[in-house]
Amino acid sequence: MSKVNRAQIEDAVRLILEAVGEDPNREGLLDTPKRVAKMYEEVFMGLNQDPKEYFDTIFSEEHEELVLVKDIPFYSMCEHHLVPFFGKAHVAYIPRNGRVAGLSKLARAVEAVAKRPQLQERITSTVADAIIEKLEPHGVMVVVEAEHMCMTMRGVKKPGSKTVTTAVRGKFAEDDKARSEVLSLIKF
């Protein structure tokens, strides 16, 4: 269930439109506050979701080797400017004691964490820590690559620049080979 207060967002959007010198009552803008409120409800849906819950269901499977779900597309909102940043997340882990998650849950965890006012670093580490806590694996490695619209359409204006962040836990932190295997499979 969403806890977003749509009426409050609508009022705020009307104020912003007025403040930039627009007329919120002109025909093209009449439904804009409503649309923006609906959009924020959607893009901030993750505020009501706990990524850890996706790992409540665990399969018992004796596979203690790499599992990597790569190229998970995501869209998030930079918490400094409230403009989008977007890209791909790659989530790797090595299960322990047969504790294996459904593959889609790795992507769902990324989605839940991305759909909030965010920093790229926090998306990366929150996903890694949720997996560590719930699956207790040998290791986790999360790599996120993204383009920040606050760096492309405004401000420093560097279109095409990409930010890459990693969160490395357990075996991946200790073992260069394990880390390289993931990086080569992601093909940086």
Ligand SMILES: Nc1nc2c(ncn2[C@@H]2O[C@H](COP(=O)(O)OP(=O)(O)OP(=O)(O)O)[C@@H](O)[C@H]2O)c(=O)[nH]1
């Ligand atoms: N670490 C980090 N910084 C981010 C992220 N998204 C945006 N930023 C940065 O947040 C910073 C905010 O800097 P400020 O100086 O407070 O704001 P600003 O004057 O709008 O900065 P400029 O973007 O340089 O024009 C900028 O350097 C952005 O590039 C992110 O996910 N992680």
Ligand SMILES: [Zn+2]
């Ligand atoms: Zn920003």
